[in-house]
Amino acid sequence: MRTTYIHKVEDSEAFKHQLLMWSQQFDDVVWLDSNNYQQNHSKYDAVLAVDAFTSIQTDFHNAFEQLKDYQSITKDWIFGYLTYDLKNDVEPLRSHNHDGLEFSDLYFFQPKKLFFFKGNQVEIHYFKMVDDEFETDLKAIKLIHPSTHQLINDSVKIKLRIHKEDYFEKINNMLAHIHRGDIYEANFCQEFYAENTQINPLETYNKLNGISNPPFATFLKCNDKYVLSASPERYLKKEGNTVISQPIKGTTKRSLDMAEDEQLKTELLKNEKERSENIMIVDLVRNDLSKTAIKGSVEVEELCKIYTFDQVHHMISTVKSKVESNTNPVDIIKSTFPMGSMTGAPKISAMKIIEALEETKRGIYSGAVGYFSPSGDFDFNVVIRSILYNETKKYVSYSVGGAITAKSDPLKEYEECLVKAKAMRQVLEDQSK
Template sequence: MKTSQNISHFKQKALHWANQFEVCCFLDSNDYKDAYSAYDFIIAADAHHELKCTAGNAFDQLKSFYAAHKRWVFGFFGYDLKNEVEDLHSNNSDHLNFPDLYFFVPKHLIAFKNGNAEVLIGSKSILAEIDSFQHQIEIQSKKVTITQRLSKDQYVQKVETLRDHIIRGDIYEVNFCQEFFAENIEIDPVQTFEALNQVSPTPFAGYFKVQGKYILSATPERFLCKRGSKLTSQPIKGTAKRSLNPSEDEAIKSQLRNDIKEQAENVMIVDLVRHDLTKSAVKGSVTVDELFGIYSFPQVHQMISTISCQLNPEIHFIDAIKNAFPMGSMTGAPKVRAMKLIEEYEVTKRGIYSGSFGCISPDGDFDFNVVIRSILYNAESSYLSFQVGGAITYQSNAVLEYEECLLKASAILKVLGS
């Protein structure tokens, strides 16, 4: 049993150790109490086998890949797999060039629970190797100059146009995002992730490296998990800033809980997720376990609802992921029309942003997050990017939506020194 200080030290060393390989994945709950998480944190490193593919038949390829190995696999789903799920396309510019889908079978896998590290795959000597691992910071991260893809005026104008679509009855709600980026930039990805995870520790944080491309994530949102035959999704809709004054902070929290606009946004997405889960569920088993739960993170309070169902035994669990993808919280309602408008009004291809990464266990359980509040980095092209967005409804105020974007970006901007 390790002390919390020792755990933190071990976690840091383990991440640096894993980062020496071409491929690694680190998933961290940051000590948030969560009924669905199997481990406090888990680290997968080096690849025995890999699957990399573009939208077309990616989910079927993943089924075959998993069936061939029947072991732990770690990977991600890019947002643009929507083009495989529905009759959609992605023509916006992409400067990151992540694959649409990537999974790997790790050579080394270490899981941590209740103060104990356990080697699930690989030699038991890995733990001693990690303890003695000496890492060097290769690049001293400098202040990064961030550019916005849209000006404030352009953003406001696009939100107003999307509200016109809502007034016309095309949609009820759409998640509209904007990109912040930096070119010709060199960062130390592990150091940057550690800084982000310190400033904004969240329950679904993670670090994913695949051949020079990095996801550095402080996401607070779960997309979908499976435990036994139960599927659970926890969409976030509803955001309020934190206050350093405890009584004011409590008042803000209470205000969010009772905010009719935020509740309306949340319930639309809950209905959408219920509909998505129905495609994979035992008839009549879809339930809303919690509606409008308020959860606090370092920068924001969030409104989170929990929806679950029993997985129909005739439906493959990977098809259940496909049936719910992309997640409702990052699309809108009706979902397909919202995704068409996202493509029309956003100017950057989402790629891995608002996709998902996580793992599947040998018995078919899985847990996947939502890629938000995340720095995406391509070391080969020296391009760094992050996107932020929010739900646009009839009641949305474009200027306030813009300010909410900046609030959601605040932790990342702080870490990058901007």
């Protein structure tokens, strides 16, 4: 079905840039880059999938069953995304908030051409029907000069969907739900957006990725819609019979002063509120994984470990389980979706309250981008720290959020949102200078 080639590269970073520029000719592109971030459970340094042979695109109605059928029939590599609003397929919920982006609820495609990076080696898989294009493609990729294109100099006027005073009112409303015992924790998100705006998607992604260097960076193109993501978070991975989830809960800023930076890490590790946020979501993830796990196999590998990124320090836990070899991979995702770190506890109550208080349909924000392998393994990130773009509508959006618990201070939550939004805002505002 596919022809495999092994290509050695002297400079993998330069080849990555050339390859991404070459990929822009296609309507269907998924690029996943670890930025050589040293973390466990990483199989590839980077992956590129382009040029759809087959695809599935649907709204939330029966979406997971349709994906299950598609994945079972293709028995091949498929790449794509799951939006947050697939919650409506999992539970009797709805999404009626404003949607300026208009992504389909689910999209996957079977690529004709695949590139897997590991060290200085690229493993390339071409469908038999296009393997005669390999040599021509490789020459074209190598001829690309990996210099930057000029950004489109539109003035990006970023607006707030929720203004500061309204934000405080909504957080206090959520705290009232917590104090009543309706929920223990919920992730509340707000959108920043720009209308009548053109951006250069690839250059915007390169700048965002260059600022953040995260382990789950994504460039996704689906016709006229783009995800430009500097995500630090893995949602779910399956390798063999092992399933891994790595929720992030707990964030603090970085400092250029090394001593102060270490102090910020120590304070985050000891912060009672941040630890309680993380542990509540770990309990939720353990419960979600237990739905498909072999009895007694769910374990917490790391609890509240501090990971350092270019922009922030994060508190991350790693939860693992074992599944039977005949467990359908889509069922594992469906039983844990949406991810606990972006919902709350109890999950369904939290999602209902989120929907009532937020102003924007989340769509692909707080959903997931990733792939299934022919054997049914998979790996998906969480779509956060992301600029989303509808080229036809000239609509640019990024959202940020945080976990609200009984100990939350609305002002501190607002300030944390601004820290998380810093890189996206900087990239977009730099374009008009």
